Amino acid sequence: MKDTKLEQKRIEAEINGLTKEKDRILKAIINENFSKEDCRSLLEKTKTDIANKEIYLNELKIDLNDIVDCIQYCKHIVTNIADLWKKSDINSKQRFQNLIFPHKISFDGKNFGNTDIALIFNVFHENKTEESKLAPRTGRC
Structure with missing residues (x-):
């Protein structure tokens, strides 16, 4: 369970970093530092990476809730x-x-x-x- 929480924090930090990257790409589009086509492909890749990380993070949270529920159920069985x-x-x-x-x-x-x-x-x-x-x-x- 401790490993799952550490993994959650790691994924949240990665999502945070990707969100900052997305903002940087959007600023580059606005400032016209790169071609719009390059920025769009980078932006799409970053959005996809964020979505994948968020899905994985949600799966970790569900797994953690399942573990807690299972432990509570087992505790109930053993004590009763x-x-x-x-x-x-x-x-x-x-x-x-x-x-x-x-x-x-x-x-x-x-x-x-x-x-x-x-x-x-x-x-x-x-x-x-x-x-x-x-x-x-x-x-x-």
Whole structure:
């Protein structure tokens, strides 16, 4: 995402430079420094370059918005997984279980168990483990 923002700034600077170039060409036409035909072809090329850069810049912005939306959606799924599982049909519940427990859930006749959970959920577990190592708070705040 950081690279995309840097790329956006770079393209915006290029558009700015091309716009200045276009203005310079227009002044040259007005001052008759170059032939009108040469200036017109330069002007058309510059306008085309600006349009192409603006299209690319818009695509970058759309990609960045898609990334942000995707991250927000994933965050919603991960933080609300229990509620989503409860409200799901059996097919979706099985898919959630496969997501959370990639190596399946075992049953030995008495107890359910698993060997691994998905990496994203390990992160949450590690945070809770770190917190549980802290001494309990004393006194009042």
